[in-house]
Amino acid sequence: MPSTAGTEAEPGPRAQSGPSATSGTATDTGSVTATGVTTRGTVARGAGLVVAAGALLFLALASVWFGSKGIPLLQTWDLLWHSDGSDAAVVIHEYRIPRTILAVLVGASLGLAGALMQALTRNPLADPGLLGITMGASTGVALALTYLGITTVLGYVWLAFAGAAVASVVVYALGSAGSRSATPERLVVAGAAVTAVLFAVNSGLMLTAPDAFEEFRRWQVGSLSGRYYDVLLPVLPFMAVGIVAALLLMRPLNALAMGDDLGRALGAHPDRIRIAGAVAITLLCGAATAAVGPIGFVGLAVPHVARFLAGPDQRWVLPYSLVLAPTLLVGADLVGRVIAPPAEIQVGIVTAVVGVPVFLALCRKRKLAAL
Template sequence: MTSTAVNRTSVSDPAPPARNSRRVSPAALLAAGVFVLVLACFASVALGARPLSLDTVWHALTSPDAANGDHAVVLSRLPRTVMALLVGAALGLAGTALQGMTRNPLADPGIMGLNAGAAFAVVTAIYVFGVTSFTGYVWFALAGTALAALVVYSVAALGREGATPVKLALAGAALTAGLTSLLSAILVTSRQTLDTFRFWQVGTVSGRGWDVLVPLAPFLAAGAVILLASGRALNGLSLGDDVARGLGQRVNASRGIMAVGVVLLCGAATAAAGPIAFLGLVIPHLVRGLVGPDYRWILVLSAVLAPVLLLVSDVVGRLVLPPGEIPVGIMTAVIGAPVFIAIIRRRKLAEL
């Protein structure tokens, strides 16, 4: 993107210097991540109330037999696996971009109020307009996410210092609290809305078919392209706005473009799977600690490793309470909450 290019006569691609020489090779981590992701995908279609062998999974994917019950199970699990793959990549990318844009290591679609905005918009769609389909949720979720992002930034920008990392986090927390209160007020007055909403609210990738995936794919693809192309811009922003401007970067235009990508990914992912917390918070920190602060690699690796965490959480949720299952949104919170507490306790992570 030409708007995110830096001064071509001085520094062509600003990347913050590594703070620790003991890093993992990004290329090696990417190769390992792709390998683990493939294994996680196979596990997702093989494991569950009816476990299947990898050989059966392979034959079901390469030469499916409509009369074979095991093949039918594999094919029924395939949309769920693809959904977890896409939603995980979307939230990983969105969380990485939010942390880079705000220079706040605690930035996350849930913490910044984006999930709350999408959830409130979906409840409004159910309560006011009677929308009950996942394809109908996406437009309201996108609008709610965009409006929440605008409100958070506008509130944080008030005052002399502008939208600092701390003010953005506080504004996101305040908006989340306010929208959650309004959401609860609607739900306690409408049993029908509560019954429809509660299955979506916990965050899950089960029960989603190709009819949900296909309409969401364009939004997810557009958001992913925008953010994957923003690595250089995020490297410039990580040096500070003044330095980025000095290098020739148009800071406001870069943030605006990336905000569009974040809204597309968060809105579409939340509409499809419900609010899934901590995924966009934990994975970027893990990647940054392993490969350093170059956002060109952090974005790509987060898009690979976040689906791994989501797929593993989904598989574990199916296996711990057979024949039932724990929704993946609960499992990611169980895994992510301790990491979130550890991040808060490390004062040196107060800003990037």
């Protein structure tokens, strides 16, 4: 009997341990599966970013090759590395290379500025013009043309940048006036008010100085024509600092997306993040707009494409915007240069004509990604 009881009692513990072991195995399997999915997603996003960078490099090389002056491909490649002082070498090194570099930097600046603005304001329709920065740059150019008689790009690029900086400071001061902090809603309202006032100022200046209107119109449409090293070098430091500052905000922006209270609980500082973001947007958008004029659509649409490809994680949205926006701008500039030689169509027009239908198709296929 003792022997029998002992034998019958033995299955009990093993029966109890069975479900536990099964549960543990299921949990481990689920963890491994989730880790595998996350790894595959990371690899896919990384591969997509590499492909986008390859497309940008290809278009940049094509931008150096194509133009109103036909230069054979092999000659272009040779002159790219070994300038011989010929007319073709001058065209490549003095005109096409700086123009391509400026297009890449302006596109990257506008893409990052748009992504930052949409993340900070949690507004999917935000673009670099929402906080009055673009209109501030326009006012600087209008003042330079009407009162100072400055008609060169290098002359009014500094006033355009100063106007963008002043407008951003005014918007933030209005958005943070009173006892409350500068919330996204208050910043958007302040930006709309400043934009409306500056638009009226610009219109009045152009009406009182008809001679300056033609030059202002050429700048207002957004163009890379005539922008070479003399324009690239002055704005390069501002763009570089703005790009670095924007990329450093990737993780803080993810914390801010959960709300101010939860963000603080995670160790984030919402006010500091917004101030740093506003400074980065001013540097990026101000320098880009000052250099080539206001170019619409890029800062609005590219972050949506980035979220469509990589999801809402800002650690991927910002790098994708950094690569996709210059890809769009360099491609648009290339199309504008070769579509009707020897004349060219300004890049601001091409981005709107080519990009808007793509953006509308994206909106119809899928709702705008949540922020």
